[in-house]
Amino acid sequence: MHKVLAIQKKQWKETLKNREVFIQFVMFPVIALIMTQSVKSEEIPANYFVTLFAAMYIGMAPLTSAAAIISEEKEKNILSILRLSNVTALQYLLSIGGYIILMCLAGSLGFVLIGGYSGGDSLLFIFAMMLGTVVSTLIGAAIGLTGQSQMSAAATAVPVMLVFSFLPMIAQFNEPVKKIADYVYSQQISNILTNIGNTRPTAKSFIIIGVNLLLAAVVFVIAYRRNK
Amino acid sequence: MKQKIIRLNNVSKIYREQPVLKDISFSIKGGEIFGLLGPSGAGKTTVIKIITGQENADGGSVEVLGTDVNRADDSIYEQFGVVLDQPGLYERLSCYDNLLLFAQLHRTDKSVITSVLKRVGLAEAKNRPAAKLSKGMKQRLVLARALLHQPRILLLDEPTGALDPGTARQIHELIAEQRDRGAAVLLTTHNMEEAAKLCGRIALLHEGSVIETGRPDAICRKYNHLNRIRLRLDDGEEQEIVNEPEAAQVIYDYLHQRKIVSIHSSEPNLETVFMELTGRNLEE
Numbered sequence: 060m061h062k063v064l065a066i067q068k069k070q071w072k073e074t075l076k077n078r079e080v081f082i083q084f085v086m087f088p089v090i091a092l093i094m095t096q097s098v099k100s101e102e103i104p105a106n107y108f109v110t111l112f113a114a115m116y117i118g119m120a121p122l123t124s125a126a127a128i129i130s131e132e133k134e135k136n137i138l139s140i141l142r143l144s145n146v147t148a149l150q151y152l153l154s155i156g157g158y159i160i161l162m163c164l165a166g167s168l169g170f171v172l173i174g175g176y177s178g179g180d181s182l183l184f185i186f187a188m189m190l191g192t193v194v195s196t197l198i199g200a201a202i203g204l205t206g207q208s209q210m211s212a213a214a215t216a217v218p219v220m221l222v223f224s225f226l227p228m229i230a231q232f233n234e235p236v237k238k239i240a241d242y243v244y245s246q247q248i249s250n251i252l253t254n255i256g257n258t259r260p261t262a263k264s265f266i267i268i269g270v271n272l273l274l275a276a277v278v279f280v281i282a283y284r285r286n287k
Numbered sequence: 288m289k290q291k292i293i294r295l296n297n298v299s300k301i302y303r304e305q306p307v308l309k310d311i312s313f314s315i316k317g318g319e320i321f322g323l324l325g326p327s328g329a330g331k332t333t334v335i336k337i338i339t340g341q342e343n344a345d346g347g348s349v350e351v352l353g354t355d356v357n358r359a360d361d362s363i364y365e366q367f368g369v370v371l372d373q374p375g376l377y378e379r380l381s382c383y384d385n386l387l388l389f390a391q392l393h394r395t396d397k398s399v400i401t402s403v404l405k406r407v408g409l410a411e412a413k414n415r416p417a418a419k420l421s422k423g424m425k426q427r428l429v430l431a432r433a434l435l436h437q438p439r440i441l442l443l444d445e446p447t448g449a450l451d452p453g454t455a456r457q458i459h460e461l462i463a464e465q466r467d468r469g470a471a472v473l474l475t476t477h478n479m480e481e482a483a484k485l486c487g488r489i490a491l492l493h494e495g496s497v498i499e500t501g502r503p504d505a506i507c508r509k510y511n512h513l514n515r516i517r518l519r520l521d522d523g524e525e526q527e528i529v530n531e532p533e534a535a536q537v538i539y540d541y542l543h544q545r546k547i548v549s550i551h552s553s554e555p556n557l558e559t560v561f562m563e564l565t566g567r568n569l570e571e
Contacts, residue, residue, distance in 0.1 A: 065391035069377065069384070076379040076416075136373035140432075143339055144392045145364035 062146050066154035070128075074162075080124045084162045087116035088169035095173055109174035111228060113184075114249035116166060117191035118224030121159050122199035123216050128155055129203025130212030133286075148283055156196050163192040180255045187251040187260070190268050194244045195223065197275035201282035244271035290353075292317050292440055292471035293338060298347035300333055300495075307333055309496045310347065313488075317439065320462065320472040322482040322503075324557065325492030326567060331475035332372055334492075335442050338473070339367060351440065365393065368433035368470075370443045374425050378418035382409050382428050385417055386435060393436035400435070407431045408457060423454035430461060441465055441472045447481060459485055479557035483507075489557070493565045503557060510563060511554035519549045527553060 074081055091112040098108070132138050141151060167188040171181045199216060206212025227249035230237035240246035247264040254260065293315040300308040308330045315321040323331045336342040338349055340356050349356045351363055377385050386400045404410050407427040412420065417428060426446065433441060443462065447455040462485060466472055476482055482489050483503040490500040499506055516534060518526045518541065528534045530552070541547045555563070562568060 061394065062392055065388055068391070069380065069388045072384055073377065073379050135378070136371060136375040137377065139341060139371060140369070140375035141392075142341070143364055143367055143369050144389060145361050146392060147361065 062150045063154045063157065066141070066146070066151065067158050070155065070158040077128075080127055083120040083124045084166050087112040087120065088166050088173065091170060092173050106174040109170050110249065110252040110255075113167070113170045113188060113252055114191075114227040114245055115224040116163075116170070117188060117195060117248055118222075118226070118245040119195075119220045120166065121163055121192045121195035122202075122220045122223065123213075124159055124162070125155065125196045125199025126202040126206070126212045126216035127209065128159075129200055130206040130209045133203065133206070134208045152200060156193075156200070159196050159199075160189065160192050163188065167192075176255065183255055183260070184252060187248050190272070191244055191248040194268070194272050194275045197272075197279045198223075201275070201279045204279075204282045204286045242267060244268045247271075290317055291315070291350075292352060293473065294350040295334070295338070296348045296350075298334075298337060298344045298349060300330075300337065300342065301345045307495050308337075308344075311490075311492075311495075311497055312347075313490050313497065313500060315471045315473055317471050318466055318469045319488070320466045320474055320486045322486035322489035323473065323475040323492055324477065324479065324482045324489050324561070325475075326477055329492040330495040331492060332444055335369075335371070335444050335473065335475065338442060339364075339369065365436070366439045368436070368438035368441045370426075370429050370433050370441075370446045372444050374429045376417040376425060376428060379416055381414045381416055382420070382431075383413040385428060386432055389432050389435055395436045403431045403435055406434075407461065423450050426450060427454070427458065430458060434461070434465065437468070437470075439470055441470050443472065443474045445475055445477070447476070447478065455481070479561070483557055491557070491561055491564065493561075493567070498564050499560065506560055507554045507556060510560045511552070513553070515553045517551045517553045518547055519551075520546045521548050522546070 091108050094108040094112070095106075129138075132141075138151070164185065167185050170188070171184055174184070176184050198219065202216045202219065203212050206215060223243065223245045226236070226240045226243055227246050230240040230246055230249075237246075244267065247267045251260040251264055291314045295314070296312050298308055298311045299306065311330075311334065313321065323334060325331055333342060337344050338351065338356065340359075343357065351359060352366060354363065356363070377388070380388075382404060383400060386403065387397065389395075390397055390400055401410070401413070404413050407430060409424060409427055409431065412424060417425065420428065430443075430446060433443070441462070446462070447458050450458070459481065462472060462474065474482070474486060486503060488501060489503050489506070490497045491506075492498070501509075514530045515527045516530050516538075518528065518538070520526065520541065528537055538547070538550070558568070
């Protein structure tokens, strides 16, 4: 456990120094705040911008930051040095993943405050966000491991991130896309967030997110074994 | 008798059907610096990767501290201190924070960090980000990281490559200190002076094969086919004479005339031996 904490402490120290990664965590909550405060219209549902950008946040921030951190450390040979310091792959993933989850938790709290959620609604909001964060982190970690460099990892991470983060928004306007998006975790999280305060989340949403989580874990394990 | 810390028995490795290591065998004891000397692409880095388990050998066996590396517990890594071909530093973090992470990973007391930084001459740069260090300073920081937990085994892949002579000398002193405290040191280099100065024994590696092994001075003597003595005289003239009994009279005459400034044997150096054995230069 001390190794997980040591790497995580290092990651916290790097937070403000690694602006490319830091901006991923704060960008969407800030945009949501600006849009919520500046666009006032009765035609727009309450917390429209909060749920829209929160779903985008889940598809983007954990995925791109995991890919960026891991691919950079792989390219710079840091992963080999950690391995030779008796850090296992699981310890490394727990420390980097734990850091990303905590950063996204802070971002999610930001969305909760902007949206003015309280009580059970805020807990459900954060729970859904955390589920999505775990799925996206695993996908990002797999991309980071397979990339030969930061550049090549970014070349893969960006289109994948665009699909997962923009799918819920596009699905709002396009019925055929919505039918496909229904099987994607970010769409289901968007559904849960949008319906907070109105209807309870369905079991179907959690099953689809669970299957996505399982698939992401399988992809990660394959990526890890191939790049051991 | 000192324990053999590392032992390679007939290790071979094949990449894309090309043999890169062929039946490599050597052992290293505690308190010994063993040099792997060869040009780029000779297989030096692959040997380190196999010893550390980053690569698997296709044939032969590697024992570290008496255990086959493929069957060894992960805790064996605690015994390694490594300098690899890429530094693997956290560029945004300070020298101190880079070492702090590894001190925590190895459960080494934090107070050691300051003393190690002082020892490698980086005490004043302790708060400077690694990205802002010169190449020589980075190399010293990497060495400091390798020494932090006083490992029993040091694997140093070209630790002084492309460094200025002053920095290289400092690093040589540090490596010699590690030998003196009993560590087994494997040093790969293509610098024959470095190998001759630091290593108790060396292996000359060429295209994946060990072509000669032994003490550097013994290897040089073995290939001293010309068997000559070089005399430098007080008028600046240099004379080479065959090292035979008849030479005694020549030397005696010069000594009698007080003309001799220095007498040296003229055996080849490791570079010349390598050239003779392979037709290639070590720097190639």
